[in-house]
Amino acid sequence: MTPADWTELGHSAGTPFSVAHTFGQTGPFRPRNLVRGTANAVLAGCGTTPGVGVPPVLLSGKLAAARITGPGERADALDRLSTALARCLAGGGDGGQPVVAALADTARRYALDHGLFADFLTSMRSDLEVTRYAGYEELRAYMHGSAAVIGLQMLPVLGTVTPREEAAPHAAELGVAFQLTNFLRDVGEDLDRGRVYLPEDLLAAHRVHRDLLRHCRDTGRTDRRVVAALREFEALTRRSYRRAEPGIPMLAPVSRPCIRTAFVLYGGILDAVAATGYAVLHRRAAVRRRRRALVAADGLVRVTAARMTARCLRGGTSPAASPAAGSARARPEEAA
Structure with missing residues (x-):
């Protein structure tokens, strides 16, 4: 597809915006990164989440990469997040992560149990490896950290x-x-x-x-x-x-x-x-x-x-x- 082809199709200015800028096709309503019904297919670019423009397109690439990286890399990222959160909850700074700082501030303001954050991260780690649950009690144990603590x-x-x-x-x-x-x-x-x-x-x-x-x-x-x-x-x-x-x-x-x-x-x-x-x-x-x-x-x-x-x-x-x-x-x- 070349600019000449675009002109022939009536797109003389190209197609920079892909999906139309209507409410039903913006932000989270855009096509998802994962292709429904096709395993291990991940999309990136202006036609998928989160949107058009250079920053969103670059972010879509980052999201796509995160979906196909191995469990080891994702586990390392969780460990870094866990360490930063623990340090911030203890009053040792946010490590340059404003979201972690905001979370720690909320925890201090409302006297939230720090153990609940640890339980949540434990369940998130299990998602990297666990793909089945033998029984409901086993599933409940996972949901304690992924849902009940919320x-x-x-x-x-x-x-x-x-x-x-x-x-x-x-x-x-x-x-x-x-x-x-x-x-x-x-x-x-x-x-x-x-x-x-x-x-x-x-x-x-x-x-x-x-x-x-x-x-x-x-x-x-x-x-x-x-x-x-x-x-x-x-x-x-x-x-x-x-x-x-x-x-x-x-x-x-x-x-x-x-x-x-x-x-x-x-x-x-x-x-x-x-x-x-x-x-x-x-x-x-x-x-x-x-x-x-x-x-x-x-x-x-x-x-x-x-x-x-x-x-x-x-x-x-x-x-x-x-x-x-x-x-x-x-x-x-x-x-x-």
Whole structure:
């Protein structure tokens, strides 16, 4: 393809922008770096994430390289991050990494348990090598670091109206519920990456194995055994949502609408999966845009009302969660 060819095609100025600059084709909505249904194929350039222009294109190359580097290099990067975070949490500087500095500052402000960061990094390391889970308990151990700790870390920031330890199990379970939803929705994409998060004993109970999943993925066919296994995994995931839901009223009033919105929309992914006949090996289930907009708008109205109420109760100061205490009250100077 030469400039003469571009002119002949009506592109006299070339094609510098690739995908159109519409909202639905910008940033995270652009074509992904990974090619769906094709293992070990990674894209780079202005037609993929994150966008057009020299800096985004260079970043897309960096992202592509990161996806194809070996586990040794990724493990080294995790070790460097872990070391920098530990040093920063101990007050020894950020090593020139502003994101790490911001994370350490948040940890200090809200008295976050440093052990939760270590647990998270442990699970991230396991992703470099572990590609299967024998049973649900084994998967739960992984999700403690990859999901449950996120709920526990957010709890002091969101604030509570009950003792924090009472809300903690629900917060951890909500993180697990969200990740289980991801596992169910992304079975096909994870399979392309060589991973299966569905417990092997659950699959075996329905006479499903990895080769059958691969066959269904490659051929576009469905199998009643696979559907039955996915349906059981959905039921397991819904149990996590039920265990997590009582924790939402325990949050600070100003935080509840946001978490409730996430709870409803993520739970809606399960409904979408079921509505497609559990065709997650062939396409990504998603909540319809109209539904997302309605739920988000309702959440926005509720959080605005909660903030206005809090300001009235506080005499005009903006409410926020208490960094170190076990309830949802922040000191005004910290909220600012």
